[in-house]
Amino acid sequence: MSEQENGAAAQAQQPQVKMNTLTQFIRDLSFENVLSQRGTGGEVTPDVQVGVSLDAKKRSVEHQYEVVVKMRIDSKNKATDEALFVLEMEYAGVFHIEGVPDEQMHPFLMIECPRMLFPFIRRIVNDVTRDGGFPPLNLENMDFVQLYRNEIARRQQAQSAEKATPDA
Numbered sequence: 157m158s159e160q161e162n163g164a165a166a167q168a169q170q171p172q173v174k175m176n177t178l179t180q181f182i183r184d185l186s187f188e189n190v191l192s193q194r195g196t197g198g199e200v201t202p203d204v205q206v207g208v209s210l211d212a213k214k215r216s217v218e219h220q221y222e223v224v225v226k227m228r229i230d231s232k233n234k235a236t237d238e239a240l241f242v243l244e245m246e247y248a249g250v251f252h253i254e255g256v257p258d259e260q261m262h263p264f265l266m267i268e269c270p271r272m273l274f275p276f277i278r279r280i281v282n283d284v285t286r287d288g289g290f291p292p293l294n295l296e297n298m299d300f301v302q303l304y305r306n307e308i309a310r311r312q313q314a315q316s317a318e319k320a321t322p323d324a
Contacts, residue, residue, distance in 0.1 A: 171256075220253075231293075
């Protein structure tokens with residue numbers, strides 16, 4: 157058997173992954189412009205903190221999954237530690253996914269699906285902060301692989317701590 161035939165046989169054994177984004181939408185959005193409510197008394201040097209969490213669940217339709225990216229962005233004035241704005245958003249996408257083995261589905265949902273949604277999230281954050289009276293906030297690219305690894309490590313630590321704590 158030639159190398160070309162071996163390669164073709166190996167590809168035939170691996171399932172073909174199919175992924176389609178069926179819809180995406182803002183589930184919840186809140187923007188609080190604290191600065192405009194009380195004004196500022198001098199120079200403003202913003203300090204922006206971005207928190208991200210992910211959630212995924214299987215829908216009742218076969219091969220469909222809903223993935224939600226939850227963000228909280230806090231901006232404070234470094235000089236005074238006063239809040240400038242708070243943006244909270246839940247952005248969801250519904251995906252049709254086939255060909256991903258069950259043991260790989262969770263990482264696929266928590267890495268690849270948010271990666272597909274992120275450009276739209278970035279644009280919304282940019283527009284909302286600009287329309288809220290601040291310079292547009294252009295989010296840096298996010299490493300969803302590292303976010304996933306961090307969450308797995310956090311869960312393992314929590315389980316270890318739970319096992320180490322004796323029952324009262």
